[in-house]
Amino acid sequence: MNRNHVVNTNEFSFWYGNFQALNKLTFNISSYKITALIGPSGCGKSTFLKCLNRMNERGGEVSHEGSIQVFGEDIYHPIVALPELRKQVGMVFQKPNPLPLSIYDNLVFGAKTHIKNVKSSELDHMVESSLKRVGMWEDLKNQLHRSALSLSLEKQQRLCIARLLPLKPKLLLLDEPCSALDPAGIEAIEILIKDLKKDYSIIIVTHSMNQAKRVSDETIFMYMGEVVEMGQTEELFTSPKQQKTAAYIDGRFG
Amino acid sequence: MFRPSNHLILKEIKEKKLKNLLSTVTFFLFLPALIIMLWLFVKGSSALSLDFLFMDPIEGMTAGGIFPTIVGTFWLVIISVLVACPLGVIAAIYLSEYAKDNTLTRIIRLAILNLAGVPSIVHALFGLGAFVLFLKMGTSILAASLTLSVMNLPVIITSTLESLKAVPQSYREASWNVGASRLQTIRHIVLPNSIPGILTGVVFSVGRSAGETAAILFTGVAFYLPFLPQSVFDQCMSLSMHLFTISTQVVGVPDAYPYATALVLILLILSMNSLAVALRSYFRTRRKW
Numbered sequence: 001m002n003r004n005h006v007v008n009t010n011e012f013s014f015w016y017g018n019f020q021a022l023n024k025l026t027f028n029i030s031s032y033k034i035t036a037l038i039g040p041s042g043c044g045k046s047t048f049l050k051c052l053n054r055m056n057e058r059g060g061e062v063s064h065e066g067s068i069q070v071f072g073e074d075i076y077h078p079i080v081a082l083p084e085l086r087k088q089v090g091m092v093f094q095k096p097n098p099l100p101l102s103i104y105d106n107l108v109f110g111a112k113t114h115i116k117n118v119k120s121s122e123l124d125h126m127v128e129s130s131l132k133r134v135g136m137w138e139d140l141k142n143q144l145h146r147s148a149l150s151l152s153l154e155k156q157q158r159l160c161i162a163r164l165l166p167l168k169p170k171l172l173l174l175d176e177p178c179s180a181l182d183p184a185g186i187e188a189i190e191i192l193i194k195d196l197k198k199d200y201s202i203i204i205v206t207h208s209m210n211q212a213k214r215v216s217d218e219t220i221f222m223y224m225g226e227v228v229e230m231g232q233t234e235e236l237f238t239s240p241k242q243q244k245t246a247a248y249i250d251g252r253f254g
Numbered sequence: 255m256f257r258p259s260n261h262l263i264l265k266e267i268k269e270k271k272l273k274n275l276l277s278t279v280t281f282f283l284f285l286p287a288l289i290i291m292l293w294l295f296v297k298g299s300s301a302l303s304l305d306f307l308f309m310d311p312i313e314g315m316t317a318g319g320i321f322p323t324i325v326g327t328f329w330l331v332i333i334s335v336l337v338a339c340p341l342g343v344i345a346a347i348y349l350s351e352y353a354k355d356n357t358l359t360r361i362i363r364l365a366i367l368n369l370a371g372v373p374s375i376v377h378a379l380f381g382l383g384a385f386v387l388f389l390k391m392g393t394s395i396l397a398a399s400l401t402l403s404v405m406n407l408p409v410i411i412t413s414t415l416e417s418l419k420a421v422p423q424s425y426r427e428a429s430w431n432v433g434a435s436r437l438q439t440i441r442h443i444v445l446p447n448s449i450p451g452i453l454t455g456v457v458f459s460v461g462r463s464a465g466e467t468a469a470i471l472f473t474g475v476a477f478y479l480p481f482l483p484q485s486v487f488d489q490c491m492s493l494s495m496h497l498f499t500i501s502t503q504v505v506g507v508p509d510a511y512p513y514a515t516a517l518v519l520i521l522l523i524l525s526m527n528s529l530a531v532a533l534r535s536y537f538r539t540r541r542k543w
Binding site: 053055061082083084086087090091093095097098099100109110113114160163164167 | 354356422424425427428429430431432433434435438442443447
């Protein structure tokens, strides 16, 4: 495995029942970068993202061919334990989904499920450091036992990012994390994402080409379950090599 | 300029009429329940006393009280719930949280729905064949309770399924996503959020089995027993059966007795249903979020 790559896919195809959602994807994703997945609805970008921590295996039959390696390990190998995979590859969803618990309990929920008898001082520390990392400690340190559902959407989304951090993930998957937010919220989250790049590899699915341009280092353009083009974000947007890419980023379809 | 046109006025009159119709219908639906209760109370309250509740029936059931029937009803209800509740909840958890949506599970779901539609007298025959004869339990509290639990299972499974489905999928995803296993997710997220609904289903099914007559007719209930049941292998008397017996099978029962018995039965079921409602609201308020 190449140290600079966090994800290597090899001829990876994926089916929901009889419907083929992904067709022979072969590419690498760099570590400690922000990689944007763009493409029209139904192009398979969200499916691919969910494959990375295997969140799409519920509700109906799915099947795959080929392989995806994360940190050099085949995540579809029978020995892979899903809880362990998801701990290291965390996902943030389109709609903020804090658990119906307090802010504090949201942040320690993951740690509590993995470690028996964690000391409460350790939990406190986890809460403080992860809230600091997403820039909400000062705001919330006196109301940690408030319901997480009472926060604004933007703060809920920050909390959803923060609660992944105590698990020490290596790869963060963001599935259109800003689509439920207002412009100020979007800006705040984007700043946070760029800052998180120092410590984590990030893959972000987005509908907004402007967002891809603003936050990502590399961009992958998908269409009908295939990768049409990928490369440095700037290059891809300024001088796309494929007709389809050019048409999409010009807004001519999708 | 903003005055209503004739057309609009007509429309509003129509709307008012419709609203009145709906409220009248609703009221008349409530009326029978009220009348039944009042009627039972008027006719039966003269017989109602502590003696009536706590004495054995005497003189060929034409005097005394209904104590053994109350005891018997409690035996039947409690054992049937103890059996049906864990089975039903476990089955519902499996169907909702683990089972994939395929032909087999669709057949299981259909079977459960159909089981709910089976008449209770058919359940009674099944209980007679399966529990009394094949498993050699004899006519006993155990056989009758098991028959009741088979009858209640579809109700409990369906109501539990509904409450599990009401927990947003996004909660489960959030929990899986921080690496919680399926079981941990069920224990810490899904069940705490669906307990009120599950309990309601269970307690309503309790009310149902308290009033059930046919299903226990051949399987464990006697017309008259001179002693209280000592174990689950004894037979027992039950309120519903006793009501049938003294209304139609025994000569010389005072007029008020059947009404008083019915009143006790209904009050028992009503109190269980109110318990369900109380429990539900208790859990709702206790949940801080």
